[in-house]
Amino acid sequence: MQPIPAQSPAQSPTPSRSNLAGWLYVSPLVLVLVPFFVAPILVVLAASFFATDGFGGLTPGFTLASYVEVLHSALTLKLYLATIKFTVLTWIFTLIIGFFVAYFLVFHVRNQLLAIGLFLLCTVPFWTSNIIRMISWIPLLGKEGLINQALLALGVIRQPLEVLLFSDLAVVIAYVHQLTIFMIVPIFNSMARIDKKLIEAAIDAGASRFDIMRLIVVPMSKSGIALGTIFVVSIVMGDFFVVKVMSGGGSASVVSAFYEDVGVLQYPTAAASAVLLTLVLVAIVSLILRTVDIRQEITR
Amino acid sequence: MLDRDKGNAVAGHAGTKPGEAKKLSRRTLLKGAAAIAGAAAGADAIRGFPTIWAQEIKDIELRHVGVSYSVVKAIGDQAAKDLGFKVTMQNLDTSASINRFISQPNTVDIADLEGWQAKLAAKRGVIQGIEVKKIKEFDNILPIFTKGEIDGHKIPRQGISPYEAMYIAKPDATDLNDGVTEWATFLPQVYNADSIGYRPDLVGHEVTEWKDLIDPKFKGKAAILDVPAIGIMDAALCFESAGLIKYGNKGNMTKEEIDFTCNKLIELKKQGQFRATWTTFDQSVQLMAAGEVIIQSMWSPAVAAVRVKEIPCVYAPVNVKNGKEGYRGWCNGMGLMKHLSGKKLDAAYEYLNWYLSGWQGGFVARYGYYSPVPSTAKKFLTPAEWAFWYEGQPAPEVVNDPYGVAMEKAGTKRDGGSFLDRVKNISCWNTLMDEAAYMNKRWNDFKVA
Numbered sequence: 001m002q003p004i005p006a007q008s009p010a011q012s013p014t015p016s017r018s019n020l021a022g023w024l025y026v027s028p029l030v031l032v033l034v035p036f037f038v039a040p041i042l043v044v045l046a047a048s049f050f051a052t053d054g055f056g057g058l059t060p061g062f063t064l065a066s067y068v069e070v071l072h073s074a075l076t077l078k079l080y081l082a083t084i085k086f087t088v089l090t091w092i093f094t095l096i097i098g099f100f101v102a103y104f105l106v107f108h109v110r111n112q113l114l115a116i117g118l119f120l121l122c123t124v125p126f127w128t129s130n131i132i133r134m135i136s137w138i139p140l141l142g143k144e145g146l147i148n149q150a151l152l153a154l155g156v157i158r159q160p161l162e163v164l165l166f167s168d169l170a171v172v173i174a175y176v177h178q179l180t181i182f183m184i185v186p187i188f189n190s191m192a193r194i195d196k197k198l199i200e201a202a203i204d205a206g207a208s209r210f211d212i213m214r215l216i217v218v219p220m221s222k223s224g225i226a227l228g229t230i231f232v233v234s235i236v237m238g239d240f241f242v243v244k245v246m247s248g249g250g251s252a253s254v255v256s257a258f259y260e261d262v263g264v265l266q267y268p269t270a271a272a273s274a275v276l277l278t279l280v281l282v283a284i285v286s287l288i289l290r291t292v293d294i295r296q297e298i299t300r
Numbered sequence: 301m302l303d304r305d306k307g308n309a310v311a312g313h314a315g316t317k318p319g320e321a322k323k324l325s326r327r328t329l330l331k332g333a334a335a336i337a338g339a340a341a342g343a344d345a346i347r348g349f350p351t352i353w354a355q356e357i358k359d360i361e362l363r364h365v366g367v368s369y370s371v372v373k374a375i376g377d378q379a380a381k382d383l384g385f386k387v388t389m390q391n392l393d394t395s396a397s398i399n400r401f402i403s404q405p406n407t408v409d410i411a412d413l414e415g416w417q418a419k420l421a422a423k424r425g426v427i428q429g430i431e432v433k434k435i436k437e438f439d440n441i442l443p444i445f446t447k448g449e450i451d452g453h454k455i456p457r458q459g460i461s462p463y464e465a466m467y468i469a470k471p472d473a474t475d476l477n478d479g480v481t482e483w484a485t486f487l488p489q490v491y492n493a494d495s496i497g498y499r500p501d502l503v504g505h506e507v508t509e510w511k512d513l514i515d516p517k518f519k520g521k522a523a524i525l526d527v528p529a530i531g532i533m534d535a536a537l538c539f540e541s542a543g544l545i546k547y548g549n550k551g552n553m554t555k556e557e558i559d560f561t562c563n564k565l566i567e568l569k570k571q572g573q574f575r576a577t578w579t580t581f582d583q584s585v586q587l588m589a590a591g592e593v594i595i596q597s598m599w600s601p602a603v604a605a606v607r608v609k610e611i612p613c614v615y616a617p618v619n620v621k622n623g624k625e626g627y628r629g630w631c632n633g634m635g636l637m638k639h640l641s642g643k644k645l646d647a648a649y650e651y652l653n654w655y656l657s658g659w660q661g662g663f664v665a666r667y668g669y670y671s672p673v674p675s676t677a678k679k680f681l682t683p684a685e686w687a688f689w690y691e692g693q694p695a696p697e698v699v700n701d702p703y704g705v706a707m708e709k710a711g712t713k714r715d716g717g718s719f720l721d722r723v724k725n726i727s728c729w730n731t732l733m734d735e736a737a738y739m740n741k742r743w744n745d746f747k748v749a
Binding site for chain 2 (some may be wrong): 050057078138143
């Protein structure tokens with residue numbers, strides 16, 4: 001993201017020209033980020049300090065009332081606990097599935113063309129909208145859905161299982177289905193760059209498969225795992241729609257709560273909640289980045 | 301949020317029946333002729349405008365923005381055809397709409413407003429008063445809206461009744477006026493009375509009281525509407541019906557009443573009473589049709605949509621008794637945004653007048669909603685349709701939905717009876733409470749419990 005003049009001293013002999021080149025490199029990103037990310041965030045930040053008449057009217061000023069309200073409420077804690085529960089469960093399952101799919105593609109499919117073909121196959125479900133992918137679980141999981149009908153017909157159960165749909169289970173299933181690809185791609189990418197000779201050497205030195213996995217593959221896929229984790233965590237924590245639909249409205253998330261605030265025109269509280277969520281996410285992401293130095297791993 | 305998506309579905313297929321087209325041209329022709337005698341020249345006369353006027357207005361575009369069950373593309377298309385200017389219908393959910401009217405008022409020309417939204421829009425100064433004199437059918441609008449009464453019956457004012465939100469003292473006033481004036485905040489165009497839908501085969505008895513929704517017998521088989529502002533009123537109707545509490549005003553609860561209601565909801569949720577909550581029209585239809593629930597708060601066209609799938613479903617007639625029960629009423633109208641002026645404002649008035657001239661009233665009647673001017677809507681309905689939808693009589697022949705698909709067999713009676721039976725039993729109206737922020741917070745407690 002930052003200009004890297006060091007890479008181009010050859011083309012740009014003077015420091016000022018290299019500076020210019022650096023700015024040119026980052027300008028497309030800046031042009032996108034400033035109006036579409038920085039500006040809106042500043043607006044939200046400003047709104048979070050405004051007072052409101054309760055009916056959509058904002059009084060510019062500086063008050064911490066919204067933050068006090070959000071931070072003092074037991075509801076905020078419950079919402080974060082609910083959201084973090086979904087995030088952790090989704091993260092565990094996407095990580096396990098994503099890791100082993102990537103592992104299979106990189107180390108077990110000998111033909112590289114086939115591996116890339118299979119990798120592309122993983123993306124096929126993503127050719128449809130994620131809303132359709134989510135909603136299509138409903139006829140499968142419902143009381144009179146395919147799974148319940150099959151189990152009833154087989155005599156495994158006598159009453160349809162209600163826990164399949166409109167439950168936390170359903171929410172996690174939908175998230176895992178939607179987000180596993182975000183684990184597969186970066187993990188595949190970092191695994192593919194592991195030198196196969198390293199593995200051969202380990203085998204020659206008498207390492208077991210488990211040791212190879214533990215001492216070589218996992219440490220060397222760390223950057224992919226970290227990247228995938230960032231994607232999954234930030235998407236789940238920033239989502240409300242999946243929770244709303246798959247829990248049948250039976251559960252809420254941080255975002256769904258402040259979406260409702262916007263619905264009744266409580267802009268400052270909604271803005272304060274949004275700022276809080278952004279801070280929490282920044283903290284989580286920096287924690288991940290502290291554990292794994294992604295930049296170093298990538299330029300390795 | 302309040303997505304009665306049926307509106308959208310309905311919109312796709314509508315066409316003018318030949319008979320209607322003829323009537324319409326005749327009507328507009330008269331209007332046109334009255335406007336200018338010289339307009340006899342062909343097509344322009346049929347559009348109802350003098351030639352020069354028609355030239356000038358054809359570049360005008362009106363953007364009508366609001367919820368899908370009220371802002372319907374087929375209706376906009378028909379208006380454009382009859383009026384000769386462009387009409388664009390844009391759908392948003394309830395909360396997105398009011399947010400857009402307030403934050404980007406200049407991107408909207410005609411705002412689709414419920415009573416409480418009209419109150420808000422006036423307060424925020426984004427709408428201008430509608431000059432009542434310029435609305436041709438104004439005197440024929442049912443007194444439910446214009447005077448707060450019908451047939452000698454006072455319309456209750458729990459929540460924000462359309463009458464309550466109807467008037468402002470001056471065109472740019474920001475506070476509502478209690479009592480009739482020359483300036484309206486919004487012009488009602490479609491409304492109905494909401495109650496409970498249930499499966500008669502599985503519930504086993506006739507439902508006429510809201511408390512059945514929270515009956516432990518239906519544990520895990522009931523659902524409630526998850527739009528906080530109105531979901532809490534459905535809940536309040538249930539608790540009042542069960543004799544648990546008596547509200548001062550269900551539509552504007554005190555903090556204590558909100559606490560009682562939400563705590564009770566949380567208790568019911570923990571006992572497993574609710575299989576789900578729903579936010580869109582489609583979800584409510586799916587829940588019922590897929591056998592997930594057998595009783596839930598529901599909207600009239602949603603019940604019809606379940607029945608079209610050959611699944612028995614009844615819309616509970618929850619008539620007021622002993623000061624309890626009753627329907628939750630709602631009404632959407634049209635507001636003129638403040639930035640409208642000149643020819644565009646003239647066109648907007650034409651558009652408003654067109655809405656009350658009958659075609660739209662006939663159209664919405666075919667999916668169970670009502671027009672504020674039934675006398676004009678009647679001209680666009682067959683006698684059988686009128687008898688079924690408005691008079692509550694057994695259908696003399698098969699009743700079709702707006703697509704022309706058969707919906708009700710001959711002999712069926714509309715649940716809840718005639719128009720008057722239904723509207724006189726409205727006990728509260730969709731609202732935004734003074735304690736909306738607190739209510740919303742407590743509703744989220746219920747959601748996350």
